[in-house]
Amino acid sequence: MNSAPSTIISRFLQSRIVWPLAGLALLLLFNFVFDRAFFEVSTRDGNFYGPMLTVMRLSVVVMLLAMGMTLVIATGGVDLSVGSVMAIVGTLTAFLAVKHHLSFPSLLGVAISVSLAIGVFNGVLISCVGIQPIVVTLIMMVLGRGVALNITGGSPLQVVDSGVLFLGKSFIVGVPVQIFLVVLVFAITVILCRKTAIGLFVEAVGDNETASRLSGVNARGIKVLVYIFSAVCAALAALVSIGDAGSVDPDGLGQMLELDAITAVVVGGTVLTGGRFTLLGSLIGALLIQTLATTLIRQGMDSAYAPVPKALVILVVCLLQSQKFRAQIASLIGNFRKPTS
Amino acid sequence: MLAAAITTFTGCDKKADTQSANPQGGGKKLVVGFSQVGADNDWRVAETKSIRDEAAKRGIELKYDDAKDDMSKQLAAISSFIAQGVDAIILAPKVETGWEPVLKEAKAAKIPVILVDRGIKVSDESLYATLIASDFVAEGKMAADWLAKKTGGKANIIELEGTPGAAPAIDRKKGFADGIAAFPEMKIIAAQSGDFKTAKGKEVTETLLQKHGKDVTAIYAHNDNMALGAIEAIKAAGKKPGQEIIIVSVDAVKAGFESMVKGELNCAVECTPLLGPAAFDAVDMALKGDKFDKKTVVQDRVFDQSSAATELPNRKY
Structure with a gap:
């Protein structure tokens, strides 16, 4: 074997985002072979339109949740409350717009304030009181759903605010608005994490909290910060x-999306035990999940069995990410080759 | 010990009192216990109100318990009703299984149990008197009948199913399939689950409209929430909901009515929560010892754009 290509390949293989990218490429290849119409892009009223764009647009909600979830998971925690935060924020803003005719800036203010409060609640109970993240956020998940249901009595509500509708339905230079939003949030987060010390602190807390505290990192502050960030991301996801959707169902909005967000993070290459994280990987993970969902719908897969291929794809990507698994496969192949060559 | 003994005694005395008092008083006052699974949505709130109002109308004392979606609380509530010696129990069960022990207690105490809105699975059907509920299969059939009439028996349909495995999803699918079977030109060209959720209903419809394009002429949704999502997807695809694509759904909640009044949703088959009158009819029959069916079907109504505006002000849920 030549040494130059193998180093490039090995460096490529060491990058965390390579496996979710490989999974995504496989799915696209499947569609290329069996469903060429998947790639059709047309313009209507100057806006781009087509299955691929729909996939990107639909994955924005989980992308936003996954960015918050990435930082939480990097500190060694988890946030199960994001789906319920979506339900509270979504129902409350729709309700205030219908009943009290609040303007979009006020609605945005309410959405951010409510999510800030929930983030502080989660963060303080976890970092200052010391309750496990899964317990605190599970409480908030159950409580939040109840709060959301009580705002309207569980009935669905129309979305009437033009600002909120703009976020979900409009286009800028032919591209859906929410794609710009997710790029903006991603850019801000990456700058904050990589150009300041925050990202380093998050990884330090996730790697070894005690050590990071002893070396002067404000571990508690960092933890509260990531839960606030996660809740604010959920609030934005709710508005989008x-x-x-044009209307809100308090019992269905955001339900189970916390699991999709966690899946996106894990598939994207961030490990649940905390430490190093990749925001880009999580975005690719979210895109992978949505591409898969759309592919299954287009293939007419019976909904009762659709979770099976979803689980398989996730399993394969996670296995490929495991260095140990890759080493075992490599040695298997090696053993197989020796006698023949 | 002594205190406990006294309480037990007084408890027994009270029960003996009410039982002996009943035949004496000319207008005997029945006591009925109602165990509601939860009050987390307006449909259940309307159901509870219907049962409360009907009890008040008939001069029946209603003991109400809200189990807050907790099975163990619901079991405890029924045990407590039995201990209080109520004349009958109305139960809106959380799940299908796990009721046998407590229903055996009720049967031993000769207290009839009337189920409302959901059925249960028991090995011995004599453990409950009857189930008062909408017939989900009939709802699906009514939706199909309406659509057949509207489209002249010719439609290419996208079916938005409920959560896989859920009873309303299974039955509404079956009823609809039965209904369109008579019309060879009514075809379901795609059927996918929207999990009873608005956002998922929109996602599935949007994707299916891209795939099947111009072929789609109608959408049948297992609940209003998914239909509302589908309407947005149709608009996003540059088509007119209610005109270019006909939409039929089940539930007929307030938001569904608002959409019909706007001219977007075409038809909603009601799944009524107003089970009070039928429930107390069943209580009467059970106490008289009459024999009646194990399932009492409540008649659901069909609303379309022509009848929606008049009914909208009456919709509380």
Whole structure:
């Protein structure tokens, strides 16, 4: 074997985002072979339109959740409350717009304030009181759903605010607005994490909290910060989701999306035990999940069995990410080759 | 010990009192216990109100318990009703299984149990008197009948199913399939689950409209929430909901009515929560010892754009 290509390949293989990218490429290849119409892009009223764009647009909600979830998971925690935060924020903003005719800036203010409060609640109970993240956020998940249901008595509500509808339905230079939003949030997060010390602190807390505290990192502050960030991301996701759907169902909004967000993070290459993280990987993970969902719908897969291929794809990507698994496969192949060659 | 003994005694005395008092008083006051699974949505709130109002109308004392979606609380509530010696129990069960022990207690105490809105699975059907509920299969059939009439028996349909495995999803699918079977030109060209959720209903419809394009002429959704999502997807695809694509759904909640009034949703088959009158009819029959069916179907109504505006002000849920 030549040494030059093998180093490039090995360096490529060491990058965390290579496996979710490989999974995505496989799915696209499947569609290229069996469903060429998947790639059709047309313009209507100057806006781009087509299955691929729909996939990108629909994956924005989980992308936003996954960015918050990435930082939480990097500190060694988890946030199960994001789906319920979406339900509270979505229902409350729709309700205030219908009943009290609040303007979009006020609605945005309410959405951010409510999510800030929930983030502080989660963060303080976890970092200052010392309750496990899964317990605190599970409480908030159950409580939040109840709060959301009580705002309207569980009935669905129309979304009437033009600002919220703009976030979910409109286009800028032919591209859906929410794609710009997710790029903006991603850019800000990456700058904050990589150009300041915050990202380093998050990884330090996730790697070894005690050591990071002893070396002067404000571990508690960092933890509260990531839960606040996660809740704010969920609030933005809620606005995008209800703007897109045009109405709110308090019992269904955001339900189970916390699991999709966690899946996106894990598939994207961030390990659940905390430490190093990749925001880009999580975005690719979210895109992978949505591409898969759309592919299954287009293939007419019976909904009762659709979770099976979803689980398989996730399993394969996670296995490929495991160095140990790759080493075992490599040695298997090696053993197989020796006698023949 | 002594205190406990006294309480037990007084408890027994009270029960003996009410039982002996009943035949004496000319207008005997029945006591009925109602165990509601939860009050987390307006449909259940309307159901509870219907049962409360009907009890008040008939001069029946209603003991109400809200189990807050907790099975163990619901079991405890029924045990407590039995201990209080109520004349009958109305139960809106959380799940299908796990009721046998407590229903055996009720049967031993000769207290009839009337189920409302959901059925249960028991090995011995004599453990409950009857189930008062909408017939989900009939709802699906009514949706199909309406659509057949509207489209002249010719439609290419996208079916938005409920959560896989859920009873309403299974039955509404079956009823609809039965209904369109008579019309060879009514075809379901795609059927996918939207999990009873608005956002998922929109996602599935949007994707299916891209795939099947111009072929789609109708959408049948297992609940209003998914239909509302589908309407947005149709608009996003540059088509007119209610005109270019006909939409039929089940549930007929307030938001569905608002959409019909706007001219977007075409038809909603009601799944009524107003089970009070039928439930107390069943209580009467059970106490008289009459024999009646194990399932009492409540008649659901069909609303379309022509009848929606008049009914909208009456919709509380």
